[in-house]
Amino acid sequence: MAQMWITMGPQHPMTHGLWTLRVKVDGETVVDTEAELGYIHRGVEKICEARDFTQVTPYCDRLCYxxxxxxxxxxxxxAEDLLEADVPERAEYIRLLAAELQRLA
Known part of the structure; x- marks a missing residue:
């Protein structure tokens, strides 16, 4: 059987995402892989240089839908680690709940 490349990833191959994994297969045997990174680079680092830490969060929300x-x-x-900020336990639970809801969606 001829070798061929298959595009795989944590997302559907027709949509953009964080990265794509190209897998070279020979029948059912994986021969080689190539990770293609950097699909979401939009110059966010440069945009955030002129903003304080509270203004950067909306940009982080828009990095990947x-x-x-x-x-x-x-x-x-x-940011909290750098500022050595104490976070209330309730806030930690709310963040965890929101992250789990996002994962399920």
């Missing part, structure tokens, strides 16, 4: 909450949470966790 599939997982907006994940990007916001990642940014907020990093």
């Amino acid at each position: 599939v997982s907006a909450m994940t990007w916001s949470n990642s940014y907020i966790y990093a």
Whole structure:
């Protein structure tokens, strides 16, 4: 059987997402893989340089329509660590609940 490339990923191949994994197969045997990264680069880093940390969160929400909450949470966790901020336990539960609802959607 001839070798062929199959596009795989955590999303449907016809939609954009964070990355795509190309898999080279020979029959049912995986021969090679290539990860293609950087699909969501929009110059956000440069845009955020002129803003304070509270103004960056809306940009994080728009990085990927599939997982907006994940990007916001990642940014907020990093900002809180840098600021050594104490986060109420209730806020942690609300974030966890929102992330789980996003995952299910």
